[in-house]
Amino acid sequence: MPRITKLTPIQIYRLLPKTNCKACGEESCMAFAIKLLNLQTSIEKCKPLIENPKYRKNYEELKKLLRPAIREIVIGRDEKSVKIGGEYVMHRHELTFMRKTVIAVTIEDTMKQETIDSRLDLVKKFRFEYLDKVLTLDAVAVKYSSGDPERFVKVFEYVRSRINKPLVVVSLHPKVYEKLGDLLKEERPLIYAATRENWHIISDYAKKFDCPLTVLHEGDPKYLISLANAIRKRGIEDICIDPGAMPRCLGYAVKTATTFRWLACNEDCELVGYPIVTSTVPIWMSDLEYNMKLILEACLASVLIIRYASLLIMYSPEAVTYLPVTVLRENYYSDPRRPTTIQPGLKEIGRPNELSPVLVTCNYALTYSIVTSDLEKGKVDAYLLVIDTEGYAVDVSVAADKFRPEKIAELIKETGIEGKVKHRYLVIPGKAAKLAGSIEEATGWKVIVGPVDSSDLPNFIEKQWKKLVEGLQSGS
């Protein structure tokens, strides 16, 4: 059982000032304690605890108590930074995952100008609207392939001037880091990687320029951790590890990452609590055909995201590889304690006109996805009124009185749907049938009870709605 889920709010509360000063923005110290335990705020928000020396011991103790099982590491600086790790649990249902896997797209210093630019464009243009979010690619990995450290520095400088994302330096050669020098300090990239052969030199650069460092050692978990430990003893704290996602022996990386995560989360083993940084690029060194590489890289990445990779260095030149991977990542890292909701409002499905049906649904993201998908599949043009049911599904929200007729009335006013359609008919979900009367009363619109299952909607609209529209047209 993860340490965090064994704690009680009281254990945290007794370490707080107990003054209810509200400096943290909460009503009381107890409320703050509960939020801390739910990982919804940070200790540093408690000003007295930080500022007053008499609380120093409590602060330290609290920090220890709430320490994540996987240490949190920052890559980059300021607004150009991203956090990885900081995880507490092994399974998302145990609490929640914290920092979604960062995807770094590779640029090689041997690439032609056009190729570099097209990679940068890929990263910049990759903005996929999913529910209420925009999915993006998060970082760029610049790889040393030329054998010419000066050339590398030029490419690195070019990349950093062109894109506002944290960077990863991929090189086993110390010369690269020597040549980068102060650029390392300015940019604070993740260094990939220190190995059995070069660690004593690379780790000096990581220390000198204060960069997070990846330790790479394939095939031997014990040696990997020993190496990370040796580097830590040199005073470097920001360490990530790569057990090696060997394409032909993927089970090894999965098993090693899972074992480490288990030890860190469930056995409080600090020794292995590093974020996992690994790469799917090796699949591009195989002699598979191009399309297969596009597909397999997405496969490896998905498996590694599910099994605890905090950062993935990837190579695919095409968005099609990253799209399902970023969607999976978004889902996996969504907070299971909160139903995913979408913004209430009026959504257009297809190309609705003034005679298109107006459908009503809840703002539970899953319901919304299914309804829109069913409508799109059925090639229906419609308006969809999404009402705020606090993220509850239709049946639950009807039972819990969250599917409120007055909210529908408000939304009708707010969205100006009255000016968009000529009719005054609302189609409500079959599961909200019992509210038909009160919705008519609140809105002044006529209510048609639709099917229970949204997959029947296209058929329902084709038959019932078309008939209604014909009636409307001949009537007017």
Place this chain on the structure above:
Amino acid sequence: MVEKKVKVNPLTFLNLYSLLSFITGEDLTNVREIELRDVEVEIDKLEIVIRPVRLVRPQPKPKVEEKPREEAKVEAKPEAVSIEVKPTVEEKRELPKIEVELVPIGLPPAPEIELVELPQPKVSWKGKINTVKVGATREEGGTREVVYILGGQKAPQLYAGPHEFHKPVMTMDVFDMKIPLPRAVKMMVGEDVLDNPPEWAKRCVEKFGADMISLHLISTDPKIKDTPPKEAVKVVEEVLQAVKVPLFIGGSGNPKKDTELFKEISERFAGERLLLSPVTLDMKLDEVIPAIKKGGHAVVASVTMNIDQARQLTRKLLTWLTPNDIAIDLYAAGIGYGWEYAFSAMERARLAAFSGDTELQYPAIGAASNAWGAREAWMKMDPFWGPREIRGPLWEIITALSLVMIGIDLILSLHPLTVKVVKDVCERLSCVAPSKDDVDDYRSWLSKPITVEV
């Protein structure tokens, strides 16, 4: 392998082949690969120009052009340099690429490190998944040439602890009538078989490598064709004739109609050990399950992401069935469309099962084909997001792989590529102890430039 000491001065050669020919004293015109080991080159300046030059007779002017973008210079002081020469097949007789060593050589040796003790994870499981046999051979009273045992695993998939990878059985979906299918599926399966279930099934097994066939009798749906059970069994018969693998039989999802349908099928194909799906809480179980039991078939207990209902249902089913007759389906949502709820429900059910919850210790079914419900899978999008011919199957493949990671025993899919790729990735996942080659394979991208032939 050639061992030789050569002193060359001054050094001007047209290309690497001629240099290497000189060093080795061999004709290398038809050599594909040259590996130099323990080579020390003592030189003042070595200039390597990488550019595609045809391997032809020496040109009149053996002058080296300088093209900044296409070259990589290595200024070697008295230091070791190693060069690998590897002509790629695509370039046939063109000058090979020169790969500069990117892994440092000659670093001062790293100090010895202290080896830490890595604790053994204290993971132990109280429960295991029941086994359920699907299909029956002639000796067993059926007509199948291959049968599968679903379940039997003792720990979650690739978890901490000593257990091996659990491979899923891959089944491909076939429908008893022509239905609207995504373009990518129609193209790959072939339009010619989409209204011919036995041929479709045959193609899935023989050409696409499906382990099993999941035959969905959706025409029996009262809202579709309302095909009577007596009629519907004909397709089952035809498919049983066409392929020799076990069958999963899917009903319409209408509890009343499925009751009639399953009764008919159970009697008609007694002994075949079909896997009948879905068996749900809103069916008249006391009417349908005894008939299924009598015919010797297995069932899929189906709920929608609800673990308590799954417990309730399996508990009820034990009134008539044994634990070896039941599989469960908690509903596998496709990525982007509720995947996280489905994933967590399945994961929790599995962890509970291994922790000793007998009501959940059943092999699990997951329909990756649900992924096609996502508009990203079938819709034409801006070309930036790639052709749906790749995007679609990828959606199903990634959904299927997420099921593999939970240890789902039987995975349903629609696109031929899904079976192929999932099996490929399962091979990769089943390796937990890497060889030296695997390690080198991983490092390869760090020691060489990546070249992509589109």
